[in-house]
Amino acid sequence: xxxxxxxxxxxxxxxxxxxxxxxxxxxxxxxxxxxxxxxxxxxxxxxxxxxxxxxxxxxxxxxxxxxxxxxxxxxxxxxxxxxxxxxxxxxxxxxxxxxxxxxxxxxxxxxxxxxxxxxxxxxxxxxxxxxxxxxxxxxxxxxxxxxxxxxxxxxxxxxxxxxxxxxxxxxxxxxxxxxxxxxxxxxxxxxxxxxxxxxxxxxxxxxxxxxxxxxxxxxxxxxxxxxxxxxxxxxxxxxxxxxxxxxxxxxxxxxxxxxxxxxxxxxxxxxxxxxxxxxxxxxxxxxxxxxxxxxxxxxxxxxxxxxxxxxxxxxxxxxxxxxxxxxxxxxxxxxxxxxxxxxxxxxxxxxxxxxxxxxxxxxxxxxxxxxxxxxxxxxxxxxxxxxxxxxxxxxxxxxxxxxxxxxxxxxxxxxxxxxxxxxxxxxxxxxxxxxxxxxxxxxxxxxxxxxxxxxxxxxxxxxxxxxxxxxxxxxxxxxxxxxxxxxxxxxxxxxxxxxxxxxxxxxxxxxxxxxxxxxxxxxx
Numbered sequence: 001x002x003x004x005x006x007x008x009x010x011x012x013x014x015x016x017x018x019x020x021x022x023x024x025x026x027x028x029x030x031x032x033x034x035x036x037x038x039x040x041x042x043x044x045x046x047x048x049x050x051x052x053x054x055x056x057x058x059x060x061x062x063x064x065x066x067x068x069x070x071x072x073x074x075x076x077x078x079x080x081x082x083x084x085x086x087x088x089x090x091x092x093x094x095x096x097x098x099x100x101x102x103x104x105x106x107x108x109x110x111x112x113x114x115x116x117x118x119x120x121x122x123x124x125x126x127x128x129x130x131x132x133x134x135x136x137x138x139x140x141x142x143x144x145x146x147x148x149x150x151x152x153x154x155x156x157x158x159x160x161x162x163x164x165x166x167x168x169x170x171x172x173x174x175x176x177x178x179x180x181x182x183x184x185x186x187x188x189x190x191x192x193x194x195x196x197x198x199x200x201x202x203x204x205x206x207x208x209x210x211x212x213x214x215x216x217x218x219x220x221x222x223x224x225x226x227x228x229x230x231x232x233x234x235x236x237x238x239x240x241x242x243x244x245x246x247x248x249x250x251x252x253x254x255x256x257x258x259x260x261x262x263x264x265x266x267x268x269x270x271x272x273x274x275x276x277x278x279x280x281x282x283x284x285x286x287x288x289x290x291x292x293x294x295x296x297x298x299x300x301x302x303x304x305x306x307x308x309x310x311x312x313x314x315x316x317x318x319x320x321x322x323x324x325x326x327x328x329x330x331x332x333x334x335x336x337x338x339x340x341x342x343x344x345x346x347x348x349x350x351x352x353x354x355x356x357x358x359x360x361x362x363x364x365x366x367x368x369x370x371x372x373x374x375x376x377x378x379x380x381x382x383x384x385x386x387x388x389x390x391x392x393x394x395x396x397x398x399x400x401x402x403x404x405x406x407x408x409x410x411x412x413x414x415x416x417x418x419x420x421x422x423x424x425x426x427x428x429x430x431x432x433x434x435x436x437x438x439x440x441x442x443x444x445x446x447x448x449x450x451x452x453x454x455x456x457x458x459x460x461x462x463x464x465x466x467x468x469x470x471x472x473x474x475x476x477x478x479x480x481x482x483x484x485x486x487x488x489x490x491x492x493x494x495x496x497x498x499x500x501x502x503x504x505x506x507x508x509x510x511x512x513x514x515x516x517x518x519x520x521x522x523x524x
Contacts, residue, residue: 026119032061032136035119039065042123065122065132072148076131112145124202151176157259157281159426162298169259174204174278180261181208185268189213192276195226197240201233205240206276208264212507213271213499218287218468222273237277237284244286246466251431254467256285256292263297269510271503287467287503289474291487293428294318299490307490315488317422320415322432325362326443326451328412332358334447346408353403359444361405365413366437368395373417470502 029035036051043049050073052064066073116122117140125143126132133142154176157169170177178192193207205226209219225244234240237257245254258264259281264274267285275284285292294314299307331339332347339347354361372391396414399405416436423429435458442450465472475483480501485491497511 028117028119028122028134028139028141030137030139032063032134035134035141036063038119039063039123042119061136063132063134065126065134067126067129070129070147070149071126071131072146073131075146075148076144114143115140116143117141127202128204154180160258160260160263160297160424162296162301165297165301166260166262168261170261170276170281170283172279172281174206174276177261177276177281177283178206178208181265181268181274184261184265185210190268193223197226197229197231198234199230199232201235203234204278205234208268208274208276210268210271213269214273215271215503218271218470218503219273221468222275222286226275234277236280237275237282240275240277241284246468250461250465251434252290252462252465252472253293253425253427253431254286254288254465254472256288256425257282257427258285259283260297266300271499287470288472289467289470290462290472291476293425294423295486296424304490304492308488311488311490314422314424317419318432320419321423321429322436322439323451323455324416324419325366325412325436326439326454328408329358329362329440330443330447330451333444347406350406350408354406355404357444358409359440361409362413362440363437365399365405365409366416366440369413369417370433474502475500 029038039051043051048068050064050066050068052066054062054064064073064076066076114125116125122132122134122141122143129145129147129149130143131146133144135141151173152171154168154171156167160169168180170180181190181192187210189211191207191209191211195205195207197203197205207219207222207226222244226240229240229243231239231243241253241255241257242248247254256267264283264285268274272285272287275286277283295311296314299311302310332351336344351358356364372395375391396405396410400407400410420429420433423432435454439451439454442454444450446453462473463471463477471478474480476487482498483500485495494511497509499508499510
């Protein structure tokens with residue numbers, strides 16, 4: 001008991017002397033000692049907080065405040081503190097309130113300097129990697145933007161690789177990401193509205209759009225939903241995505257995420273809205289349609305004939321990944337007469353020693369395949385690829401030899417897995433991965449009738465789904481013939497005369513109508 005009492009006494013002695021109750025702690029005081037007490041009370045037990053007192057000309061006292069590791073204090077010393085300490089402050093400094101004019105003149109080498117009069121604004125600025133400067137006798141303080149934390153270099157996104165196209169991608173620094181957009185859209189119509197979300201994280205979020213192209217109703221809805229978010233912290237853009245999507249119980253993503261600035265820039269030119277979040281390279285693009293998840297960035301960097309060919313293959317692979325295992329189960333279990341005789345005899349011979357029904361056999365193999373793929377993603381890259389490939393070969397071969405599964409089943413599951421990799425968007429492919437299991441159960445219970453019921457239910461869901469008022473299955477349902485140029489078939493670039501029906505605002509024209517490739521020299 002005596003030790004506990006002594007410990008409480010020591011902790012009490014460590015506390016900062018409390019200020020009188022009549023002092024407004026939210027307003028900066030002209031007495032620098034009062035500001036010091038308030039700051040030390042706010043940053044109590046924060047070992048990385050630095051408050052550095054400096055005397056200039058032996059008279060005026062200045063406090064430099066920053067968080068170690070976030071701000072570039074070395075640059076501040078070189079461009080401001082050393083010159084001021086050797087040359088002194090201008091005459092009248094500390095007597096006349098001219099901090100906004102005099103200090104800013106000596107901080108011209110720093111990109112951005114703002115004046116604040118509230119303690120809360122000063123604290124928020126310091127926590128956002130700015131350097132605070134307080135002068136004795138002044139009721140205002142300066143925030144100098146000198147961010148000095150480490151950041152990753154601009155690299156090609158590993159999740160969205162293209163053969164031809166830009167090689168840069170977003171990083172975890174918000175200002176770098178906005179600059180990547182500015183390099184592509186050099187217009188004052190590109191707007192970047194800031195907003196802060198998160199009670200403790202105070203995460204900076206940017207709403208990017210092109211004024212005159214975006215629909216005002218979509219933009220207003222984005223602002224409203226973001227302002228309604230009440231959360232303790234935002235560590236990644238997915239935190240925001242779950243709060244602002246239309247139907248959170250749908251397996252299909254209604255907001256597109258991407259690491260590529262060229263995709264964001266192209267989406268903004270269509271009339272969409274982008275949300276950039278600090279500390280993550282993944283930007284959100286909305287509204288999203290079914291066909292947005294089906295398309296890849298490389299489709300727009302290849303000639304239209306090849307891009308159309310690849311999209312047709314991708315569309316076939318999409319259907320294979322959903323229905324191929326279900327069709328196999330339905331045929332072998334309920335409708336064997338639909339299989340050619342020679343193929344039926346081969347399948348029956350291979351399944352002779354298998355103890356499980358076809359549906360259980362497929363579910364086991366699908367579960368094992370998805371488990372190997374997940375293990376390959378989570379393990380380190382040199383080990384993950386080896387585990388996923390070798391594991392699939394060894395387990396598949398051993399299962400066939402042991403008579404647990406049939407050889408045709410291994411072919412079906414492997415083909416389905418390869419087809420699922422043809423879907424360009426990872427989050428979009430996850431939806432079909434879950435739907436494949438539902439289709440398998442329906443096929444195992446009802447055969448082709450179950451597949452038809454599942455297909456009808458899936459179509460009804462997609463047709464009724466919306467993303468910020470835009471039909472998810474548009475322009476197929478509702479049918480808009482003019483917008484079918486960029487769905488499964490990609491028309492030539494010069495054929496995209498207008499923006500999509502549900503996206504554009506006041507400016508709907510993209511290319512003057514009738515513009516085609518120039519004829520050869522000498523031809524008219």
